[in-house]
Amino acid sequence: AVVYDATELTEYFHAQVPQKPEHPILIDKFLEHAVEVDVDALSDGKDVYVAGIMEHIEEAGIHSGDSACVLPSYSLSYDHVANIAAQTEALARELRVVGLMNIQFAIKGDDIYILEVNPRASRTAPFVSKATGVPLPYLATQVMLGKTLEELDPWSLRKGGFVCVKEAVLPFQRFPGVDVILGPEMHSTGEVMGMGPSFGEAFLKSQLGAGQALPQGGRIFLSVNDRDKPYLPEVAQKFAELGFQLLATRGTAAVLRQRGLDVEEVLKVYEGRPNIVDLLINHEVALVINTASGKHTAKDSKAIRHAALMFKVPYCTTIAAARATATAIGSRRDEVHVESLQEYYAREARG
Numbered sequence: 001a002v003v004y005d006a007t008e009l010t011e012y013f014h015a016q017v018p019q020k021p022e023h024p025i026l027i028d029k030f031l032e033h034a035v036e037v038d039v040d041a042l043s044d045g046k047d048v049y050v051a052g053i054m055e056h057i058e059e060a061g062i063h064s065g066d067s068a069c070v071l072p073s074y075s076l077s078y079d080h081v082a083n084i085a086a087q088t089e090a091l092a093r094e095l096r097v098v099g100l101m102n103i104q105f106a107i108k109g110d111d112i113y114i115l116e117v118n119p120r121a122s123r124t125a126p127f128v129s130k131a132t133g134v135p136l137p138y139l140a141t142q143v144m145l146g147k148t149l150e151e152l153d154p155w156s157l158r159k160g161g162f163v164c165v166k167e168a169v170l171p172f173q174r175f176p177g178v179d180v181i182l183g184p185e186m187h188s189t190g191e192v193m194g195m196g197p198s199f200g201e202a203f204l205k206s207q208l209g210a211g212q213a214l215p216q217g218g219r220i221f222l223s224v225n226d227r228d229k230p231y232l233p234e235v236a237q238k239f240a241e242l243g244f245q246l247l248a249t250r251g252t253a254a255v256l257r258q259r260g261l262d263v264e265e266v267l268k269v270y271e272g273r274p275n276i277v278d279l280l281i282n283h284e285v286a287l288v289i290n291t292a293s294g295k296h297t298a299k300d301s302k303a304i305r306h307a308a309l310m311f312k313v314p315y316c317t318t319i320a321a322a323r324a325t326a327t328a329i330g331s332r333r334d335e336v337h338v339e340s341l342q343e344y345y346a347r348e349a350r351g
Helices: 006-019 078-094 125-132 136-144 199-209 229-241 250-258 276-281 295-310 319-332 341-350
Strands: 035-044 048-059 069-071 098-108 111-118 163-169 190-196 219-223 245-248 263-265 287-290
Touching: 035 078, 035 136, 048 078, 048 125, 048 319, 069 125, 069 199, 078 098, 078 111, 098 136, 125 136, 125 163, 125 190, 163 199, 190 199, 199 319, 219 229, 219 250, 219 276, 219 295, 229 245, 229 250, 229 319, 245 250, 250 263, 276 295, 287 295, 287 319
Parallel strands: 219 245, 219 287, 245 263
Antiparallel strands: 035 048, 035 098, 048 069, 069 163, 098 111, 163 190
């Protein structure tokens, strides 16, 4: 369970602990609005090759298997990337890793946290291999059989000059009634990859691969929890500049109007008709941005997310995903190129 205040924590204990009093309770504190970073590295016990530093689109707290990620990172500073690379090399040597290693970091402000270190191959290894042209599983096998990184020289194999985005494929369409909100438990059943000269184009392709056809115009519905409201005006402004009409519930609309944005107000489900679900059913909304906080808020907005899913309206359940979606839609105004992996590699080699 994810709890946001003392009342929710008390409710959880009253509901769960009496049934299984012998079980320990693990309490973790989330880093809210922190950036999560996945790192894959290859080590022979002496030298370390940092294969990929991937920036997650969704913030820390969303399971890494459900979060989109981009390689190379699109918003991390040079100092953060260099610091993470140095920490990865130090950990690989200290742990005497021979083979692949995966580390998950979180960055909040200038502080870098280590979430977990796994001295094994991760689900991101195939993605990093395709995104960089370096066959990590093959090289890891050679290292475990006695070869050194100096002999294999993965640095010389590396390709670049493009951006790659890994997106999770979520099965919600097959399970009517299931809430699409993301959290610490993994839901995804697959992955797709988008590739392009820019982050926007790569993210756009990843969404198409995952089954979300992003709109080019129309009404965009926004309703977010109180913690996300300070970050929403910047995202809403991006969509307004792209020509979208903004549609919001009363509280969110008030926040956006304070920032000078033109917003159409719509009723919540329990406030009467026609409400936001009616508009979704009538295909009058092109995109939904809806974030939930505690149990009660999640329950109130579940009907909105369920309707978006049922009527195939693209949706975002985090501010970070909404921000990336705006960038992707903006990139579609330019010409989008479709090329094979081999063509990307060949163009980089020629360049």
